[in-house]
Amino acid sequence: MTTEAISKKSLFTPFNVIAGLILALGAVLTVWRFTQGLGAVTNLDNNNPWGIWIGFDLLCGVALAAGGYVTSSAVYLFGMKKHHAAVRPAILTAFLGYLFVVVALNYDLGRPLRLPYPFVVQSGTTSMLFEVGLCVALYLTVLFLEFSPAALEWLGYKRLRNTIHKCTIALTIFGVVLSTLHQSSLGALYLIAPSKLHPLWYSTYLPTFFFVSSAAAGMSMVMLEGWLSHKPFHNVMSDEYLGQHDDLYYGFAKGASWVLLGYVFIKVIGVAVDNEWSMLASGWGQWFLFELLGFALLPSLLYAIGARERNLKLIRWTALLTVVGIVLNRLNVSLIAFNYHLPSEMRYFPSWQEVGVTLFVCTMLVVTFKFIVTRMPIFYDHPEYKDEH
Amino acid sequence: MHQIFYTLQDFMLYTKGWAYILMGTSLVVFVAYWKFLFGRDKD
Numbered sequence: 001m002t003t004e005a006i007s008k009k010s011l012f013t014p015f016n017v018i019a020g021l022i023l024a025l026g027a028v029l030t031v032w033r034f035t036q037g038l039g040a041v042t043n044l045d046n047n048n049p050w051g052i053w054i055g056f057d058l059l060c061g062v063a064l065a066a067g068g069y070v071t072s073s074a075v076y077l078f079g080m081k082k083h084h085a086a087v088r089p090a091i092l093t094a095f096l097g098y099l100f101v102v103v104a105l106n107y108d109l110g111r112p113l114r115l116p117y118p119f120v121v122q123s124g125t126t127s128m129l130f131e132v133g134l135c136v137a138l139y140l141t142v143l144f145l146e147f148s149p150a151a152l153e154w155l156g157y158k159r160l161r162n163t164i165h166k167c168t169i170a171l172t173i174f175g176v177v178l179s180t181l182h183q184s185s186l187g188a189l190y191l192i193a194p195s196k197l198h199p200l201w202y203s204t205y206l207p208t209f210f211f212v213s214s215a216a217a218g219m220s221m222v223m224l225e226g227w228l229s230h231k232p233f234h235n236v237m238s239d240e241y242l243g244q245h246d247d248l249y250y251g252f253a254k255g256a257s258w259v260l261l262g263y264v265f266i267k268v269i270g271v272a273v274d275n276e277w278s279m280l281a282s283g284w285g286q287w288f289l290f291e292l293l294g295f296a297l298l299p300s301l302l303y304a305i306g307a308r309e310r311n312l313k314l315i316r317w318t319a320l321l322t323v324v325g326i327v328l329n330r331l332n333v334s335l336i337a338f339n340y341h342l343p344s345e346m347r348y349f350p351s352w353q354e355v356g357v358t359l360f361v362c363t364m365l366v367v368t369f370k371f372i373v374t375r376m377p378i379f380y381d382h383p384e385y386k387d388e389h
Numbered sequence: 390m391h392q393i394f395y396t397l398q399d400f401m402l403y404t405k406g407w408a409y410i411l412m413g414t415s416l417v418v419f420v421a422y423w424k425f426l427f428g429r430d431k432d
Contacts, residue, residue: 254426261422265415272407275392275400304426 019363026360029353033107041353047339048348050108055334057104057358059186060327061097062136063210066218067225068094068143069172069179074255076172085241086248088150088378089229090222092369095143100365102140107357128189135182142175153382154375161385184211190333198337200279200288203270206333212263213296213326219256220299220322223249227316233373238380250307253315256322257303264297284340291332295325 033041044051071090074080106112118133125131145164152161187210194202203209226245230237271277279285299322306314335348373379394400 257426258422261419265411265418269408269411272411273404275404275407304422307426308429 019367022359022363023367025356026363029356029360030107032353033357034110038108038110041351041357043348043351043354045348047342047346050334051348052335052350052354052358053104053108055331056327057361058101058108059330059334061101061104062183062186063214063217063326063330064221064323065094065097065101066179066183066214067222068097068146068218069175070215070218071222072146072172073176076169077176080251082244083248083251085238085244085379086222086226088147089225089373090218091143091146092150092372092378093221093225095140095147096365096368096372098136098140098143100361102136103364104358104361107361128185128192132182132185132189135178135185139175139178139182142171142178146171146175150372150376150378150382153377153385158384179214180211183214184208186210187333190338193338196339196341197333198284198340199274199276200271200284201333201337203274205266205270205273208266209263209270212259212266213329216256216259216263216299216322217326219252219259220319220326223252223256223315223319224323227319229373229379232370233379236374236379240381241379246312249312249315250310253303253307253318256319257300257307260296260300260303260322264292264300267292267296284337287332287337291325291328295321295328299325 029041038044042051042053067090071083071087075083075087102115106115109115118130119137122130145167149161149165152158152164184207187206187208190197190202190206191204226248230245271280280289299318302314302318302321305311306318339347377385392403394403
């Protein structure tokens with residue numbers, strides 16, 4: 001086989017072809033959206049000003065990127081050093097998650113050059129959106145700094161890498177504080193719409209629900225990402241990473257099980273304090289119970305059984321179930337149970353262009369993740385820094 | 390099960406009562422669940 005044939009074969013893999021097609025479609029949609037405006041490509045209107053670019057890309061993106069603060073605080077603040085090898089993949093996933101949340105946000109907001117405006121041109125700092133914007137901007141910077149040692153090791157900038165590495169604990173603490181703030185504030189955004197969001201999902205505890213569920217989402221996402229990465233990136237995974245892999249699953253499964261049970265309890269308490277028991281018998285109530293029992297209580301029990309029985313397969317599938325559950329919860333709050341009282345013809349359903357942009361953003365994330373992990377020391381320690389941890 | 394409340398006091402007594410029962414239950418359930426979750430750990 002000639003060199004030309006080999007390079008052609010390696011370039012036109014099924015993954016590359018599909019990703020290339022999606023990226024090409026996304027480029028067209030990007031030009032379309034930024035030249036013709038929101039009305040040309042979305043089904044948004046005055047009743048439904050936020051669609052899947054907020055409900056999925058932003059809310060789910062931020063929740064599923066919580067693995068960064070969960071893993072780094074477990075290792076650096078709570079001393080679970082045995083999970084050290086999982087920190088870099090988790091930080092990378094979180095960094096790319098937040099980065100593409102901001103990219104997706106630009107499609108919804110328009111005028112990307114005005115993205116920093118809330119920090120300088122605004123009428124007050126008491127807005128929830130300001131708090132979310134500030135936290136996400138700061139946390140993205142923190143994640144960039146937390147991720148940068150891997151890139152600097154790859155590039156060979158030793159001194160700068162060592163300087164940033166010394167700030168790891170401070171960055172981790174700052175990251176946890178910022179995550180606590182904005183994960184809950186994303187839920188608090190919906191406190192402004194008590195008449196639009198169905199009472200079963202609306203609660204004054206929404207910020208608590210969002211924060212607690214984000215911790216379970218983060219742990220589940222770390223496990224899911226480890227599972228999905230295992231086959232394609234096995235050749236770049238160190239023995240240390242592979243050796244710690246199973247213990248990480250058992251540890252995080254117990255943690256996620258515990259957090260999910262707590263989440264179920266506070267959700268039920270939310271129903272009790274607003275006296276919404278009678279609503280549980282309605283159609284919306286059954287949907288609410290389907291979400292709560294099927295995607296929070298069931299994964300909690302399955303994680304516990306998986307950790308007790310040392311059943312990796314069960315834990316992996318439960319991680320997928322939990323991630324689907326978090327996505328369902330965020331979509332329920334932002335889209336499905338939102339404007340529940342409107343007639344069906346006035347309800348929001350995303351246009352194919354909105355779905356296309358979301359697919360485009362997700363594909364960019366996966367392609368960037370692949371580019372980085374096949375080049376930089378993410379799943380293995382750089383030979384020059386092996387004994388530093 | 391649709392309660393009729395004539396005063397805010399009635400409503401708060403009813404809903405807070407449920408919340409306190411659930412919180413008390415959670416304390417018992419969490420201890421049992423912890424034992425179930427970590428019961429097989431060696432140390």
